[in-house]
Amino acid sequence: MKQTLLYYTFTLLSVCLYSCSNDQDTNDSLPDGMGLVNLKMESSTDINIPIITKEEDLFADIDVNDFYVAITNRDDQTSYKEFDTYRELRETSPLIIPVGSYNVLASSFPKKDTKVSAQPYFVGTTNFIVENQRTSDVKFKCTYQSIGVELRISDQFKALLESNPKNYAYEVTVYNGDTSWKFLKDEEEEEMDPGYFLDACNKLKVEVRVRLGSHNSWYPTRTFYFDNNEGEGECLLGEYYIINLDAGAEERSAFSLTTLMKEVKE
Numbered sequence: 001m002k003q004t005l006l007y008y009t010f011t012l013l014s015v016c017l018y019s020c021s022n023d024q025d026t027n028d029s030l031p032d033g034m035g036l037v038n039l040k041m042e043s044s045t046d047i048n049i050p051i052i053t054k055e056e057d058l059f060a061d062i063d064v065n066d067f068y069v070a071i072t073n074r075d076d077q078t079s080y081k082e083f084d085t086y087r088e089l090r091e092t093s094p095l096i097i098p099v100g101s102y103n104v105l106a107s108s109f110p111k112k113d114t115k116v117s118a119q120p121y122f123v124g125t126t127n128f129i130v131e132n133q134r135t136s137d138v139k140f141k142c143t144y145q146s147i148g149v150e151l152r153i154s155d156q157f158k159a160l161l162e163s164n165p166k167n168y169a170y171e172v173t174v175y176n177g178d179t180s181w182k183f184l185k186d187e188e189e190e191e192m193d194p195g196y197f198l199d200a201c202n203k204l205k206v207e208v209r210v211r212l213g214s215h216n217s218w219y220p221t222r223t224f225y226f227d228n229n230e231g232e233g234e235c236l237l238g239e240y241y242i243i244n245l246d247a248g249a250e251e252r253s254a255f256s257l258t259t260l261m262k263e264v265k266e
Contacts, residue, residue, distance in 0.1 A: 026133050030096065035130035038094045038137045039069070039104060058240065059120060059144070065090075067106045067122070067142070074101040074127065097130045104128065106140045115179040117196050121146040146196040148240035149174045149204070151183040157247045160212075161185060169211040170245060176201040176235070201235045212247055 030036055065087040071080045080102065083089040107123040114121075124142030151172055153161070160168045172183040174195065181195030206224045211217065226241075235241075 027135050028133060030133045033099055033132060034096050035099055035132060036094050036135040037097050037128070037130060038135070039089055040093075040137065040139045062108070062120070062122065064106075064142070067108055068110050069104065069106045070110075071097075072103045072105070074103050094135070099130050099132050101127065101129050104138060104140070106142055108142075111198060114198055116176075116181050117146070117198065118193050120144060120148060120194075120196050121198050143238065145237045146198050147176070147200070147204070147235050147237060148194050148196050149181055150194040150240070150242045151192060152242055152244050154244065154246035157245060160247065164213075166215045167211065167213050168247075171207075171209040172243065172245065173207045174243075175205040175207075177203075177205075197235075198237075200237050204235050204241065206243060208245065210245075210247060 027036060065085060067086045069083040069086055069089050071082070072078065073080050080097070081095075083092075086106065089095075103125060105123065105125040108121055109117070109119055111121065111123070121144070122142045123145050124140045126138065126140065128136060128138045130136065153170075157168075157170075161170075170183070170185050174181045174183075176197045176199065178199060178201070179197070181197070183192060185192075203225045206226070208222045208224070209218050212219060226235075
């Protein structure tokens, strides 16, 4: 009898980009009622990212130059200016902005109504004040604010899938109570991209179906519930879960949990 093994790990992640503001001397060359603002973010190469293993950076491809940036007038909550990318903002900096109170938000993509995404969601926001004929430096701090879920197939199970694809397959669906992300493998398609939930939840529900040695018969669906505290915590933004799926001849434990946490050095 073939058996399946499902287990998971998680880690808390934080990606730092700095946050501060600094008013400088009066600039008489600016028009009355206007101020000069330098909006800055560090490049991805300057971000210290916790890693799952020593061999791989979890978000090595993250580039803050691709981040969306929005400036909002805090007095009336109207949008003052938006930039599709931080790269575009840098090309137009420094900005001459009317005196007032503002909020700047930077994120890896505009969130809007997105519930789950193939992209990790990073976001940072800070308030700043534009003073008359003065220059201000405003720097962002963006952090990882989603719940990542990744599926990893064991080498043993992967070999079975590759050698006999008609008789071996899997479907893994992760629910957060509001939406879902699916990993699947069959004869025609394969989807293994991590999913990123943009809302915290009480628990994550994982449903697993496997086909082992049969081209048309699936094992009964197995359901697991997990959070970050072995049944007593919540799934919080900033976490990343790895689901490991295995199938072999020997009966093995259905659940094991390893917690990986690393400090972020500012």
